[in-house]
Amino acid sequence: MFVSQPEYEFPFPPDLGPPGCQQWRVVELTLDAPWFLVSVEIFDAEDPGCSVTRTFCVAWDSDVVELLSTLEPDRVKGIVCMMPAWQSPTGQWTSREIREVWRCRSAAGHSVELADTAGDRFDCGLVPDHEEPIEHELVLRIAVTRTRQSSGSTTNNPLRRTNARKSGA
DSSP states (O other): OEEOOGGGEEOOOGGGSOTTOOEESOOEESSSSOEEEEEEEEEOSSOTTEEEEEEEEESOHHHHHHHHTTSOGGGEEEEEEEEOGGGSTTSSOEEEEEEEEEEEEETTEEEEEEEETTOOEEOOSOOOOOOSSOEEEEEEEOOOOOOOOOTTOGGGOTTSOEEOSOOOO
8 A cells, every 4th residue: 555666765774773674755655545643652672761652654444453452552642544535525635533443343244443533433434334233342542641742842853762751850
C-alpha cells in the first residue's frame, strides 16, 4: 500500500537507525483506502525514564489490530485514521482521531470497528455482511489525556528524546 522510488531514499547514517532499515523522504499510497498512524511510546532499555514516541504508518485496520496485540495498551499514545476523499464530506483526504478499536466476528467473517473522539463508530468500508450473533471484542481504548506543554519543552520537539519521569519540584 505504501511505495517509494530510489530517488526518494534519504541518505541516513546507517549507524543511527535500526539495522537493515532504509529512510524515505516521499512515499506514495497505491490505493485510495483508509490507512492509519499509530503513535507508540518506546522506553530506552538503558534508561527506563527516557522515552521517545514512534509513529507507524499502517495500511489496514486488521494490521492495526495485529500491531496492538503486540503492544502494552498504555504505550499506545494515539491512533489516527486517514480517510480517503471518497469517504470524506469535503472530497479531500481527512483524518479521524481514534479512541476505541473493536474486533467483530460472526459466521460471515471478521472485521474491525473503530470509534472516534466524538464517539461515532465506523468501519473502513470493507466489511463482510455480518450475521447475528455478532461478537464485539474491545481491542484497545485510548485514555484521553490533554496536557499542554510550554513551547520550550522538549516534549514538543519531535526530534528530541523526552524524560518520561516528572520531577517532584
